[in-house]
Amino acid sequence: MNANPKILLYILMISALGINTPLSIVGIISQIAEYFNTSIAISGLYVSSFTFTIAICGLFIPVLFSKYNRKRTFVSILTVFAISNIAIIFTKSIYIASFFRILSAIFYPAFISIALTVCEEIAPKGEEQDYITKILLGISIGSIVGLPITTGLGTIFNYQVAMSWIFAINLLSLILIIIFFPKIKGKAKSYEMPFSSLKSKEFLLATIGIMMMPIGASIVYNYQPYFLQVVSHVYTYKLSIFLFIYGLFSIFxxxxxxxxxxxxxxxxxxxxxxxxxxxxVLLYLFANYLIPVLILILIFGILDGMGYNLIQYIESSVIPDSPELANGVFLSILNGGIALGIAIGGFLVDGFGIMSIFIFGALFLLLAFIILYYIIGIMKMPLKYS
Incomplete structure (x- = not known):
């Protein structure tokens, strides 16, 4: 392979951004309900079906694709996304739209997992983590930049226009891969599931520990707009601007x-x-003071962005001989943890009030610390770059 690794890296980064934009429709649930003439609850299920599918399929889909030519895999998956997005734009049936949304989500873990693996393979020695971080940045930007764009297009125009921009960015990714990406062979044979590693004490404890991280963060992240409105009295365009700034801090x-x-x-x-x-804890204590709250939430934005790297790094350290599987498990943990955090947070807000999200978010992170300290500090689990 004679291609410039930097060029390949940025093509994959743009593709990761594009393939992540379907997650950004969370901001147009009411427009989805209106377009399909259905309830907000059903529209919410339609939106969350993408995340739940990724959480399930991340455990095995990347391994199944690991033996195939990388370019062919990327082109095939992006083609599925393009066809699915066309169907979603023009169908008036939420059941057909759900089918194609779930279909594309099935292949999402294979694309991201193999993109992370390829980046580590093509990176110059000593720059592996920098290359991996660029792909994670693409994922992060796809959600953070995608959300206001999709929400704006859906609010100003309609659902079909919002979905058309998602189709356009995915089509651009497909064209870039077809034109510029070289043929890279897959593994000689597909990885077998390393059941001995999956049954190890280190894997089980590490997975439980890092699962606590997205749960704790998601409990707070997904309900902080509500907190800012009802407690800090930050509304409308001020809330949107602040959340966009939060997103920039998260990218950093x-x-x-x-x-x-x-x-x-x-x-x-x-x-x-x-x-x-x-x-x-500080957000809980200073909830009635606007400036400290805003500063603390921006600090959380930085930490929230760091979480992508930490979860991926720990999982790849636990399963070093099967990178596609490790990256697939990373996606499952991330998306499964987010989904659980949303569910737990909703129960907490309904049952104990909005302030409870900070206490329970902190408790989940304390559990993560205890478990990870045990396996890293006491069991001396080796880490990839140690």
Whole structure:
């Protein structure tokens, strides 16, 4: 392969951004309900079906695709996304739209997992984590930039226009891959599921520990707009502007996380849980003071972005011989944790009030710290770059 690895990296980064934009329709649930003439609850299920499918399929789909030519795999998956998006744009049946949304989500873990694996393979020695971080940045930007664009197009125009921009960015990714990406062979044979690793104490404890991270973060992240409205009295365009700034801080956090892991991986993993939990406690204590609240939420934005790197790094350290599987498990944990955090947070808000999200978010991160300290500090589990 003679292609410039930097060019390949940025093509994959743009593709990761594009393939992540279907997650951005969370901001147009009311427009979806109106377009399909259905309830908000059904529209919510339609939106969340993408995340739930990724959480399930991330456990096995990447392994199934690991033996195939990388370019052919990327082109095939992006073609499925393009066809699915066309069907979603023009159908008036939410059942048909759901079928194609779930269909594309089935192949999402294979694309992201193999993109992460390819980036590590083509990276110059010593720059592996930087290359991985770029793909994670693409995922992060796809959600953060995609959300206001999709929401704006859906609100100003309609659902079909919002979905058309998602189709356009996915089509651009497909064209870039077809024209510029070289043929890269897959593995000689597909990985067998490493059941011995999956049954190991390290894997089980590490997976439980890092699952606590997206649950705790999601409890707070998904309900902080509601908190800002009912407690801090931040509304309308001010709320939108602040959440966009939060997103920019989160992108910076993803970049920062990659740098810190490459330099001090163990310290970064353990200290992260304590700092993030501490921020939640401070938000609980200073909830009635607007400026401290805004500063603390922006700090959480940086930490939230770092979480992508930490979860991927820990999982790839636990399953070092099967990178596609490790990256697939990373996607399952991330999306499964987000879904659980949303569900738990909704129960907490209904049952105990909005302030409870900070206490329970901190408790989940404390559990993550205890488990990860045990496997890293006491069991001495080896990490990839240690």
């Amino acid at each position: 956090g993803t970049w920062l996380g990659g740098k810190l892991i490459a330099k001090r991986d163990k310290a970064t993993i353990l200290i992260f849980q304590l700092i993030c939990g501490g921020v939640f």
